[in-house]
Amino acid sequence: MRVSVVTFPGSNCDEDAVHVVRNVLGAHAELVWHETSELPAGTDLVVLPGGFSYGDALRSGALARFSRIMGAVKAFADRGGYVLGICNGFQVLLEANLLPGAMLENASHKFVCRVVSLRVEASTPFSSAYAVGDTIRIPVAHHEGRYFAPPDTVAALEREGRVVFRYAGDNPNGSAADIAGIVNPERNVLGMMPHPERAAEDALRLTDGLGVFRSIQAAIDGEASA
Amino acid sequence: MHAKVLVTLRQGVLDPAGQAVATSLNQLGFSQVKGVRIGKVLEVELDDMPEDEARKHLEEMGRQLLANTVIEDFEVEF
Numbered sequence: 001m002r003v004s005v006v007t008f009p010g011s012n013c014d015e016d017a018v019h020v021v022r023n024v025l026g027a028h029a030e031l032v033w034h035e036t037s038e039l040p041a042g043t044d045l046v047v048l049p050g051g052f053s054y055g056d057a058l059r060s061g062a063l064a065r066f067s068r069i070m071g072a073v074k075a076f077a078d079r080g081g082y083v084l085g086i087c088n089g090f091q092v093l094l095e096a097n098l099l100p101g102a103m104l105e106n107a108s109h110k111f112v113c114r115v116v117s118l119r120v121e122a123s124t125p126f127s128s129a130y131a132v133g134d135t136i137r138i139p140v141a142h143h144e145g146r147y148f149a150p151p152d153t154v155a156a157l158e159r160e161g162r163v164v165f166r167y168a169g170d171n172p173n174g175s176a177a178d179i180a181g182i183v184n185p186e187r188n189v190l191g192m193m194p195h196p197e198r199a200a201e202d203a204l205r206l207t208d209g210l211g212v213f214r215s216i217q218a219a220i221d222g223e224a225s226a
Numbered sequence: 227m228h229a230k231v232l233v234t235l236r237q238g239v240l241d242p243a244g245q246a247v248a249t250s251l252n253q254l255g256f257s258q259v260k261g262v263r264i265g266k267v268l269e270v271e272l273d274d275m276p277e278d279e280a281r282k283h284l285e286e287m288g289r290q291l292l293a294n295t296v297i298e299d300f301e302v303e304f
Contacts, residue, residue: 107242
């Protein structure tokens with residue numbers, strides 16, 4: 001698996017994502033600067049990392065969408081390539097219309113930084129390492145994580161089984177339907193507010209996030225051998 | 227020429243920052259305040275042109291970037 005992690009100005013979880021893929025999973029990972037117009041040849045997965053791209057100017061994720069690399073990311077996604085947006089990366093995917101809806105300030109009006117429980121709601125290429133119904137523990141760290149979409153959009157996400165992760169018991173931001181992560185209809189683009197890359201090794205005593213990366217690796221390796 | 231684009235949260239979208247300001251105003255003694263909603267004003271400098279032409283450009287800017295129409299409304303003023 002070859003993973004390209006995009007660095008926008010203000011990204012701050014890009015190195016963490018590279019670390020997990022390279023040192024925990026043993027796969028190939030490299031950083032890609034936002035002004036690059038092409039993804040590295042052979043990219044299997046693009047990660048849009050957490051952080052504060054463009055200082056969250058105007059709205060979180062609003063300006064990153066216009067970065068040169070995003071044209072290549074959109075084309076990659078349109079061809080069926082896997083894209084994982086974490087936290088600010090999720091916000092970028094929403095602003096870029098690769099996923100439906102928008103993010104609002106947390107209902108508590110506070111930055112939340114804590115480990116939360118998530119229920120795995122659907123088996124997708126990003127979640128196949130878990131069983132549907134599993135509860136996993138992964139940290140969140142955000143101020144604008146209240147997922148919002150019109151009721152008919154939320155209903156469509158539910159009907160189509162596109163809610164992949166849902167806050168279980170403790171919704172840290174007031175998101176609609178307790179949504180923590182969703183996929184596109186083709187199931188090759190996932191956005192999630194919690195940080196699986198911060199819960200992927202024993203040293204952190206949090207390993208539940210590794211399943212997200214393992215799932216994608218299995219999907220990619222399966223396609224390569226098919 | 228100069229224009230203003232006012233971006234506001236859509237009706238029904240919770241505005242916790244606005245609520246915090248309203249609470250503070252009440253605490254200051256402004257007991258007549260029932261609610262506050264916070265928006266943004268973007269002051270835009272443009273080439274001179276008729277207002278209706280400028281309005282078309284600004285409305286396109288609003289839809290494409292200045293507002294996220296899933297959660298926000300916007301108005302153009304001169």
